[in-house]
Amino acid sequence: MSHSTVSGGARGGGIGAFVRDERAPALPAPAATIGGFGWLRANLFSTPFNALLTLATVALALLIIPPLVRFLIIDAVWEGADRDACLVSEARPVVGACWAFARDRLAYFVYGSFPIPERWRVDVFFVFLALSIIWILRIDAPRRDLAAWNFFVVLPSVSIVLLSGAKLIGLAPVDTTLWGGVLVTIVVASVGIVVSLPLGVLLALGRRSTMPAVRLVCTLFIEIVRGVPLITVLFMASVMLPLFVPPVWTPDKLIRALVGIALFASAYMAEVVRAGLQAVARGQYEAAAAVGLGYWQLMRFIVLPQALRVTIPNIVNSYIALFKDTTLVFIVGIFDLLKTIEVARADPQWATPVTSTTGYAIAAIFYLTFCYMMTRYAMRVERRLGVGLGR
Amino acid sequence: MIKDVSNAPALREESEQRPVAVELIGVNKWFGKFHVLRDVNLCVTSGERIVICGPSGSGKSTLIRCINALEEHEQGRVIVAGVELSQDLKRIDEVRRETGMVFQQFNLFPHLTILENCTLAPIWVRRRPAREAEDLARQILAKVKIPEQADKYPGQLSGGQQQRVAIARALCMQPKIMLFDEPTSALDPEMVKEVLDTMVELAMEGMTMLVVTHEMGFARQVADRVVFMDEGQIVEMAAPDRFFDNPQHERTKQFLGQILR
Numbered sequence: 001m002s003h004s005t006v007s008g009g010a011r012g013g014g015i016g017a018f019v020r021d022e023r024a025p026a027l028p029a030p031a032a033t034i035g036g037f038g039w040l041r042a043n044l045f046s047t048p049f050n051a052l053l054t055l056a057t058v059a060l061a062l063l064i065i066p067p068l069v070r071f072l073i074i075d076a077v078w079e080g081a082d083r084d085a086c087l088v089s090e091a092r093p094v095v096g097a098c099w100a101f102a103r104d105r106l107a108y109f110v111y112g113s114f115p116i117p118e119r120w121r122v123d124v125f126f127v128f129l130a131l132s133i134i135w136i137l138r139i140d141a142p143r144r145d146l147a148a149w150n151f152f153v154v155l156p157s158v159s160i161v162l163l164s165g166a167k168l169i170g171l172a173p174v175d176t177t178l179w180g181g182v183l184v185t186i187v188v189a190s191v192g193i194v195v196s197l198p199l200g201v202l203l204a205l206g207r208r209s210t211m212p213a214v215r216l217v218c219t220l221f222i223e224i225v226r227g228v229p230l231i232t233v234l235f236m237a238s239v240m241l242p243l244f245v246p247p248v249w250t251p252d253k254l255i256r257a258l259v260g261i262a263l264f265a266s267a268y269m270a271e272v273v274r275a276g277l278q279a280v281a282r283g284q285y286e287a288a289a290a291v292g293l294g295y296w297q298l299m300r301f302i303v304l305p306q307a308l309r310v311t312i313p314n315i316v317n318s319y320i321a322l323f324k325d326t327t328l329v330f331i332v333g334i335f336d337l338l339k340t341i342e343v344a345r346a347d348p349q350w351a352t353p354v355t356s357t358t359g360y361a362i363a364a365i366f367y368l369t370f371c372y373m374m375t376r377y378a379m380r381v382e383r384r385l386g387v388g389l390g391r
Numbered sequence: 392m393i394k395d396v397s398n399a400p401a402l403r404e405e406s407e408q409r410p411v412a413v414e415l416i417g418v419n420k421w422f423g424k425f426h427v428l429r430d431v432n433l434c435v436t437s438g439e440r441i442v443i444c445g446p447s448g449s450g451k452s453t454l455i456r457c458i459n460a461l462e463e464h465e466q467g468r469v470i471v472a473g474v475e476l477s478q479d480l481k482r483i484d485e486v487r488r489e490t491g492m493v494f495q496q497f498n499l500f501p502h503l504t505i506l507e508n509c510t511l512a513p514i515w516v517r518r519r520p521a522r523e524a525e526d527l528a529r530q531i532l533a534k535v536k537i538p539e540q541a542d543k544y545p546g547q548l549s550g551g552q553q554q555r556v557a558i559a560r561a562l563c564m565q566p567k568i569m570l571f572d573e574p575t576s577a578l579d580p581e582m583v584k585e586v587l588d589t590m591v592e593l594a595m596e597g598m599t600m601l602v603v604t605h606e607m608g609f610a611r612q613v614a615d616r617v618v619f620m621d622e623g624q625i626v627e628m629a630a631p632d633r634f635f636d637n638p639q640h641e642r643t644k645q646f647l648g649q650i651l652r
Contacts, residue, residue: 281498283494283496283498284498284500286461286494286498287492287494287498287499287500287557288500289459289461289487290459290461290487290490290491290492290494290561291487291491291511291512291516291560291561291564292484292487292488292512292516292564293511293512293515293516294484294516297515297516301500301503301511301515302500305502306501306502309502385502
């Protein structure tokens with residue numbers, strides 16, 4: 001039976017030694033564990049509860065998706081000059097989304113009341129912003145050091161000149177009260193996002209400072225701002241500030257709202273960053289101190305990179321919340337995207353039973369798209385930064 | 392710095408004339424109400440190797456952490472490389488530039504490569520050109536026998552390798568004094584030797600070393616003096632031969648009886 005003498009252990013019985021003398025052949029896996037069927041079984045129907053969840057999800061999807069598709073696409077009205085196109089008639093017994101309305105009002109949704117001959121400036125701003133964002137966010141983009149300069153210095157200054165105008169270079173001034181729509185939403189969100197992170201980091205460091213005065217000021221600021229609703233902050237900025245400050249000193253309404261939102265977001269960001277700071281081990285501080293790094297070097301090279309890395313999900317969470325919170329500026333009479341939709345849907349020229357729904361669908365798609373992009377980017381960064389850190 | 396110590400073995404004979412590297416005079420420290428260091432006096436000359444041992448909680452880690460001001464002493468004087476430690480932050484930085492420290496838990500920077508771990512402080516604290524710092528780092532990584540790991544991250548290395556990187560990181564600052572705080576206590580048994588070998592080699596080059604450890608073999612092999620601490624005081628201090636073969640204090644005998652059994 002055996003071709004060697006060492007396999008005697010198996011033959012001899014009892015507690016003899018065992019040495020394998022033949023390779024066990026690799027057999028194909030049982031059919032039930034591989035392929036589509038195996039996947040279904042392992043992922044969707046592994047337990048009765050899991051099977052129940054799967055069925056419930058499918059039922060829910062069947063309940064929601066078909067009417068949505070019907071409303072948004074199948075029954076939708078794509079062309080038309082005014083409200084008549086989107087009314088129920090004999091030719092059109094069921095009316096879905098009124099995309100004709102959206103097409104007609106698209107420019108208003110994007111630019112607000114920005115003067116029509118000057119709208120190219122907004123387009124340039126959008127393109128510049130998009131390129132700058134891609135440059136600074138692409139991890140493998142060239143010269144990312146310059147990208148940061150571009151993003152934090154060049155972009156804001158160029159944008160201010162471009163959007164509000166400068167007589168010197170022949171750009172007609174455009175009052176911010178004329179700005180609106182996507183332009184305002186993007187400006188408010190960008191300023192909030194860009195300012196809140198550095199300011200939040202400083203506040204978080206201040207709150208953990210060993211200097212009692214610094215700690216007290218930062219803690220007070222964070223707690224007061226966090227304890228006040230954003231709407232109140234906006235009201236204070238736009239209504240109360242002018243009461244106390246002479247009109248000459250009162251900055252533009254949009255700028256006041258921007259400052260309010262930036263400060264508000266910073267207070268939240270500070271707490272997010274603080275959580276990350278606390279996750280950095282004490283040994284890291286000691287090791288950095290032992291090689292002679294000073295406080296700012298320690299923070300810049302050792303603590304913040306590690307702290308921000310673990311807080312990426314929370315930072316993005318704050319950004320998403322902030323992005324949607326920007327809609328609150330309509331309270332103080334600033335025309336962001338949602339407000340322009342509000343105005344347009346009330347316009348008698350387009351007033352139909354489906355106009356409002358269509359308008360809100362546009363807003364939903366807009367916000368969903370941007371928030372989803374933020375989430376995706378954060379996931380990619382997380383995965384990338386995780387490389388080499390696995391333990 | 393480094394070049395001064397290269398001829399240290401010759402100086403060793405006339406020990407009285409060697410400069411003082413570390414001097415502690417009447418040092419006291421409390422953690423809250425707990426008196427953790429009690430009137431500690433210790434003078435370490437340049438090129439000397441001191442091993443500090445003692446039961447846990449005896450204050451030995453606190454003692455060497457006072458030398459680079461990771462802990463602040465509350466009474467007495469600590470003079471390191473000619474600089475007296477005080478509240479003055481500039482002096483603390485000065486002392487930290489001249490002392491390297493190796494920790495029990497390695498404390499490498501996990502988000503930086505091995506090479507970056509070694510060049511960060513030379514570039515930003517010593518203001519070395521990046522090129523030069525990198526060359527030095529590679530040289531020192533070769534010395535601790537892990538040149539091929541330079542571009543990996545700490546998490547990809549074994550414990551022994553990580554601790555050797557930690558030693559390299561400290562050496563890249565070209566310190567005059569090296570402090571070791573239980574460098575082998577967190578290692579798997581089979582990795583202890585590679586770290587000890589690195590430390591022995593360093594000792595042979597004449598580096599001033601203060602080592603908190605329970606590796607008595609290491610103490611016998613390289614120490615000039617062994618310091619035994621208990622309850623925050625130095626109980627006994629002697630050359631290794633005398634310390635191990637003929638301990639004087641009851642507490643020392645008891646301790647050695649426990650660990651050498």
